[in-house]
Amino acid sequence: MGHVFVTRTIPGRGVEILQAAGHTVDVWPGDLPPPRAALERALSAADGALTMVTDRLDRDLLAGAPRLRVVSNMAVGYDNVDPAVAAKLGIWLTNTPGVLAETTADMAFALLLAAARKVNESERDTRAGGWKTWSPTGYLGQDVFGATLGIIGMGEIGTAVARRARGFSMRILYHNRKRRPEIEEELGVEYAGMDELLAAADFVSVHVPLTPETRQLIGHVEFGQMRPQAIFVNTARGTVIDQDALVEALRSKTIGGAALDVTDPEPLPIEHPLYSLPNVLITPHIASASHATRARMAEMAARNIVAVLAGEVPPNAVNKPFKARGQAASAEG
Ligand code: GLV
Secondary structure (H helix, E strand, O other), X not given: OOEEEEOOOOOOOHHHHHHHOOOEEEEOOOOOOOOHHHHHXXXXXXXXXXXXXXXXXXXHHHHOOOOOOEEEEOOOOOXXXXXXXXXXXXXXXXXXXXXXXXXXXXXXXHHHHHHHOOHHHHHHHHHOOOOOOOOOOOOOOOOOXXXXXXXXXXXXXXXXXXXXXXXXXXXXXXXXOOOOHHHHHHHOOEEOOHHHHHHHOOEEEEOOOOOOOOOOOEOHHHHHHOOOOOEEEEOOOHHHEOHHHHHHHHHOOOOOEEEEOOOOOOOOOXXXXXXXXXOEEEOOOOOOOOHHHHHHHHHHHHHHHHHHHOOOOOOOEOXXXXXXXXXXOOXXX
């Protein structure tokens, strides 16, 4: 049976599932990700790794893990591991699609609502004793009901956000690599070019995976095209935007505000200018962080490892090893 390294304490039955399949499980005990040297050491003896978005597994680390057959990322995104590099080395890479879309959409909507109605600014002031009276001009925000939402990236999370927006009678524009006629029909969303979407949206929410094509997708030009009151919401990855361009757009009031669950880097250093801007709300990459969802993610990640170590194709593969390690028959590819 195999040896599995889990890079952090995980919720739910993830470890139990691995152990029930007969594997030895070694869980990194720290609250912070294992440093590179510790990861290197652990991976050199592991058949499977259950990893987080905070673990960067580059070519050298993977190449130094001769027994490793599967990297199972407990996340839907997998920009921390190059699927092609893993495939060349004969290592499966898996993720956790589906189970976190609704929870992430809840968070995107929470951020949108909070930024629109200045929940964080007013709460901060209230705690600091700033609540003097009901004010006819205090903390005026924007209506979400009936406003226009621009969704960039209409995958499962973007779609889940659109469903919520319908409940607020929003006009919903979306931009995606491929048009999604079935979603247009189901949810009444309208496909728009990027320029058209940015010019029309009161709220812009981004839901693309981080890939070479989406890195810095939103920069000076795109922020410049947004409406002056537009609120930008990011629950995807910090590097899908040019963060310096965002700071400038907020400072110059080119846009109205931003609500960010992801930044570049993470954590964002406390002296970063984004923290000094009142119209910015920042949360620590928690969009999938509900008890139930994180448990489902951990269990799904464990099952992907169990499958590979049993010689099966994992249910949530994002690559296809040229010749999967430890298997008599090679996978095609
Ligand atoms: C978290 O960021 C994920 O990709 O699941």
